[in-house]
Every structure is written in C-alpha cells, then in structure tokens.
Amino acid sequence: MPAQLCKGAVMKKYNNILVAIDPAQDHQPALSRAIHLANKSSDVKITIFLAIYDFSYEMTSMLSSEERHAMRRGVVMQREAWLKDLIKPHAEDGLDIDIKVVWHNRPYEAIVAEVFTSHIDLLVKATHAHDKIGSVIFTPTDWHLLRKCPCPVLMVKEHSWPENGKIVACVNLAADSETHESLNNAIVKEAQCIAGILGAEINLVNAYPATPVNITIELPEFDPASYTDAVRGHHLTSMKALRQQYSICEEQxxxxxxxxxxxxxxxAEDLDAELVILGTTGRTGLSAVFIGNTAEHTIDSLNCDLLALKPDGYVSPLAPNID
Structure with a gap:
C-alpha cells in the first residue's frame, strides 16, 4: 500500500546524512542504509565519520608532542585510506560522499559535534544483534547518541529495507501536554517522510496502562471495568483524531x-516491520512514548531498525556554547 500523506503535508527529506562507521567491521550496514536512502532521493550528501583513539599514543613519554602528533596523523591517514576504498564503488556511481576521521577518545561527543558543525539532518549508526534472540544490543555510545544527539538517529541492523515494507510509529496518547502532542506529530510526519521515500506502509501503535491492582484492593467500591473502558475509550478517541489528521487507515x-x-x-514482530520510530527527550532514558528505563527495555527487545526523534526545542547537553 502506498504511503499516506495528509493534505498540505510538507515532505522533508534527508539532504545531509552522517554515517558513523564501525572500525571493527569491514561491512557497514549503516553506510548501506544511507546509500539506500540517497538512491531514493536527489541532492543527498553523505559524510562517513570515524572517531579513533589509542591511549598508548598518549602514554609514550619518550616521544615529543610533535612525534606523537605525527604518529596519530599516520593512524588517521591509514583509516582515511580504508574509508576511501570503502566508498569507492559508490562514489563512482555518482553519490556525493565525504570522509572525515578524527582523533577523539569519546566517539559520541565527536559525532554530535559533527552533527552541529555540518548541520546534519540524519545520523545513521549500526547496532549489534544478539545471537540468541536477534534483538538489538545497544552500546554505551549508542545510548549517548540516542539521548544527546539533536537530529534524528537511525540505528540499523544487518538487513535490507524491502519495497512496500512496514513502519511502526509509536505515539503517546495518554498525555495532553503540548510537548507530547508536538512529538506525536513529528513522529507521524517522520514516518510519512520515510514511507514516501520507500513506498512503505505506516502503522500507528499506542500502549495504554492496565488498571492498577492496588486501587481495586484499597477502594472496594472502585469499578475496574468502567475505569478500563474509560481509559481505552480516551486512547481510541485520541488515536482516531490522529489517524484522521494524517489520513491513515483504521486498520493500520x-x-x-x-x-x-x-x-x-x-x-513490530507481528507486522514484520522494518522500522520503529520513537520519540525521545534525552533525559535519563527515552521518552514521549516512555519515561525513564521503560524505553531502554523496549528498544532492546526490537528486532528491526530504530529511528529516534527529539521534540521541538530540544537542546543537547553537548550543544556548543555560543557567546
């Protein structure tokens, strides 16, 4: 089914994509995903980025600072040569791909700094899959990026995005705050953007809480069935308004x-989705759909790619100071 667009929707696209390279792997799923997106659009620039660091180069007291700098530069040049070989076939196909290698002991800080410096639209990074259950395993760098990167972060796994696939957009219909409403809209619009590029189907999902058991114990006159019906009714009404706003079928x-x-x-598993989109606030955990560690438990259980968004007005703790 073709992607759904509401009337007047402005289709954004990713013009400036940053790919975080895994130095331990020859195959780069993040680069493959970025190239897939670039091939579906026009005028897309891809920058492949690698932050490297070796503490031993800082501990060699017998060398002068100039000699240590020369050694570090030699390592950087080796990695640059490796990346040039990596992108060569894609550059020959006409894609606009740049290379950037930096010496930095905190990769996530270097990546976020590049996001700010180069005005990146989308950060793409590969994740690791657990051998037994196939779920995504996030590294400390992944978590820092999910919490602190100001632009959308796409965490990818080792698989392709088929045509006419499915996207799961996770919305929070429990809260009435402007922040949550704004983030819900951003999530759906981002889903439309990717669905428009890939010809994918958008599915909206919302979880609502079960009736707390302690209430039924402490308040004998409490009617749990009526309470549950009221909560579900609120969520169904809110979902109807949201799907109608964006012309999404009820069945989705x-x-x-x-x-x-x-x-x-x-x-996501039942739909065999290729992508789940979540909202994030960048506090101690991910939010919008969740608060705190709930999100961490959720995304660790996903068996597909993840796109994490920040709300409008989000200010990264790693944002450069501007006097």
Missing part, C-alpha cells in the same frame, strides 16, 4: 493494553 492503528516494552516489540 493499534491501541493495546499493556506496557510499551511489551506491546511495541510484539506489534
């Missing part, structure tokens, strides 16, 4: 009782 919306960390991976 899911309002399910349960914890987000249980509901969302299950829906």
């Amino acid at each position: 919306t899911y309002v399910i009782e349960g914890l987000p960390e249980d509901v969302i991976p299950k829906v």
Whole structure:
C-alpha cells in the first residue's frame, strides 16, 4: 500500500546524512542504509565519520608532542585510506560522499559535534544483534547518541529495507501536554517522510496502562471495568483524531493494553516491520512514548531498525556554547 500523506503535508527529506562507521567491521550496514536512502532521493550528501583513539599514543613519554602528533596523523591517514576504498564503488556511481576521521577518545561527543558543525539532518549508526534472540544490543555510545544527539538517529541492523515494507510509529496518547502532542506529530510526519521515500506502509501503535491492582484492593467500591473502558475509550478517541489528521487507515492503528516494552516489540514482530520510530527527550532514558528505563527495555527487545526523534526545542547537553 502506498504511503499516506495528509493534505498540505510538507515532505522533508534527508539532504545531509552522517554515517558513523564501525572500525571493527569491514561491512557497514549503516553506510548501506544511507546509500539506500540517497538512491531514493536527489541532492543527498553523505559524510562517513570515524572517531579513533589509542591511549598508548598518549602514554609514550619518550616521544615529543610533535612525534606523537605525527604518529596519530599516520593512524588517521591509514583509516582515511580504508574509508576511501570503502566508498569507492559508490562514489563512482555518482553519490556525493565525504570522509572525515578524527582523533577523539569519546566517539559520541565527536559525532554530535559533527552533527552541529555540518548541520546534519540524519545520523545513521549500526547496532549489534544478539545471537540468541536477534534483538538489538545497544552500546554505551549508542545510548549517548540516542539521548544527546539533536537530529534524528537511525540505528540499523544487518538487513535490507524491502519495497512496500512496514513502519511502526509509536505515539503517546495518554498525555495532553503540548510537548507530547508536538512529538506525536513529528513522529507521524517522520514516518510519512520515510514511507514516501520507500513506498512503505505506516502503522500507528499506542500502549495504554492496565488498571492498577492496588486501587481495586484499597477502594472496594472502585469499578475496574468502567475505569478500563474509560481509559481505552480516551486512547481510541485520541488515536482516531490522529489517524484522521494524517489520513491513515483504521486498520493500520493499534491501541493495546499493556506496557510499551511489551506491546511495541510484539506489534513490530507481528507486522514484520522494518522500522520503529520513537520519540525521545534525552533525559535519563527515552521518552514521549516512555519515561525513564521503560524505553531502554523496549528498544532492546526490537528486532528491526530504530529511528529516534527529539521534540521541538530540544537542546543537547553537548550543544556548543555560543557567546
């Protein structure tokens, strides 16, 4: 089914993509995903970025600072040569791809700095898959980027994006705050952007909480069935308004009782989705759909790519100081 667009929707695209390279791997899923997106659009610039560091080069007291600098520069040049070989076939196909290698002991800080410096639209980074269950395993660098990177972060796995695939956009319909409403809209619009590029189907999912057991114990007159019906009714009404705003079919919306960390991976698995889109706030965990560690449990259980967005007005703790 073709992607759905509401009337007047402005289709953004990713003009400036930053790919975080894994120095331990020859095959780069993140680069493959960025090239896939670039081939579906026009005027896309890709920068492949590598932050390297070797503490031994800092501890060699017998060498002068100039000699240590020369040694570091030699390592950087070796990596630059490797990256040039990596992108050669794609550059020959006419793609606009740049290379940047920096010496930095905190890769996530170097990556976010490049996002700010080069006005990046999308950061793409590969994740690691658990051998037993196939879920995504996030490294400390991944978590820092998900929490602190100001632009959308696409975490990819070792698989392709087929045509006419499925996207799961996770929305939070429990809160009435402007921040959550704005982020819900951003999530759906981002889903439309990618669906428009790939010809994918958008599915909206929202998890709502079950009736707390302690309330039924402490308040004998409390009617849990009526409470549950009221909560579900609120979420269904909110979902209807959201899907109608963006012309999404009812059959492609899911309002399910349960914890987000249980509901969302299950829906993504049942749909065999290629991508899950979440909202983030960058506090101690991910939010918009979740607060705190709930998101961490959720995305660790996903068996597909993840796109994490920040709300409008988000200010990264790594933002450069401007006097």
